[in-house]
Amino acid sequence: MLHKIIESVKERFGNRLLILGHHYQCEDVIAHADLIGDSFQLSKIAAERSVSSCSDRGSELEVIIFCGVHFMAETADILANSPLNISKRSGRRVDVVLPDLLAGCSMADMADYESVLSCWEQLSAAVDIDEIIPVTYVNSSAELKSFCGERGGISCTSGNAEAVLEWALSRGRRVLFFPDQHLGRNTAIKMGISMTEIADWHCKEAELGGNNVDVIRRSKILLWDGFCCVHQRFLPEHIDEIRDIIPDVRVIVHPECKREVVIKADESGSTAYILRRIMESPAGSSWAVGTEGRFVDRIAKQNRDKLVVNLAFQPSYCSTMGLITLENLADALVKIENGNLSNVIRVEEKVAQSALIALQRMLENV
Numbered sequence: 001m002l003h004k005i006i007e008s009v010k011e012r013f014g015n016r017l018l019i020l021g022h023h024y025q026c027e028d029v030i031a032h033a034d035l036i037g038d039s040f041q042l043s044k045i046a047a048e049r050s051v052s053s054c055s056d057r058g059s060e061l062e063v064i065i066f067c068g069v070h071f072m073a074e075t076a077d078i079l080a081n082s083p084l085n086i087s088k089r090s091g092r093r094v095d096v097v098l099p100d101l102l103a104g105c106s107m108a109d110m111a112d113y114e115s116v117l118s119c120w121e122q123l124s125a126a127v128d129i130d131e132i133i134p135v136t137y138v139n140s141s142a143e144l145k146s147f148c149g150e151r152g153g154i155s156c157t158s159g160n161a162e163a164v165l166e167w168a169l170s171r172g173r174r175v176l177f178f179p180d181q182h183l184g185r186n187t188a189i190k191m192g193i194s195m196t197e198i199a200d201w202h203c204k205e206a207e208l209g210g211n212n213v214d215v216i217r218r219s220k221i222l223l224w225d226g227f228c229c230v231h232q233r234f235l236p237e238h239i240d241e242i243r244d245i246i247p248d249v250r251v252i253v254h255p256e257c258k259r260e261v262v263i264k265a266d267e268s269g270s271t272a273y274i275l276r277r278i279m280e281s282p283a284g285s286s287w288a289v290g291t292e293g294r295f296v297d298r299i300a301k302q303n304r305d306k307l308v309v310n311l312a313f314q315p316s317y318c319s320t321m322g323l324i325t326l327e328n329l330a331d332a333l334v335k336i337e338n339g340n341l342s343n344v345i346r347v348e349e350k351v352a353q354s355a356l357i358a359l360q361r362m363l364e365n366v
């Protein structure tokens, strides 16, 4: 019944509606997505799509439903409703709807604007602040992207973190990286930055994130202490166990996993990288994948000529991604059809403008 409701609203709206499905969504939701991808990929495509049909009135994109989490819908809003795109649409905005407003990201919530600002002020007292480039993972609030945009900083994804850090370190002596410590650490070490040049900023510590001035002065990378609870569940023991059971298995993990897991794995990379590696691998190959469980289950179904298993026996599912259901997707669509739009994510204009700068620096420079 719900499937039918969704499909009939989609049919009536045609190109005026776009449903985006993040890789970590459940099968029921993904079945109705027009595009499936990772967070930034989806937002970028949505922004392009939002202006591609401007000359064709009556089939212009009006609403994006983002089946993902809050920061993703914010990014889609910022990119789709950039001043340039709004002017191409003669002043018209595209609404971005998140079917459940509680679908947030616990990692993004680990760095709030006030705490990062306090960190910045403390650093200003310790070192020359003009030598620090703030870098925010896209898994962060629009406010933090705007923080970076206003201070010569930039956004990054798990797919381009290395290129972004290179860009940042060519402009400053050190980087303040938030919110994910593991992506920051794994990327920095891969680039050859030594452990002594990496400092952990513990945001709950009263002074200098638990560091002394010397540690800050010799640091190249300052890592906020956020993490993804889904990826942090993977342990080195899981790799030992799976190798005992499937001796020729290739272990691939996301760089949001802890350092010791990334070291032990055969390779690591973004969601898009993991998908590509497995899709392109020869029939008969075996993979143990350390990332979100729904995504791993889907890759396994799409690659039945290979053995694809979760790295841990207990798959690691993202609970907030799971808040988007067939029910609330159908509800959002019915409301759109009745002209009763709800759950619209709209980033405040001033924040959106500065956040766009951080996102555009990433798009233009790496």
Ligand code: SF4
Pocket: 024, 069, 104, 105, 106, 107, 108, 139, 228, 229, 230, 231, 292, 318, 319, 320, 321
């Ligand atoms: S998997 Fe981790 S980073 Fe992604 S939305 Fe869930 S909590 Fe956030």
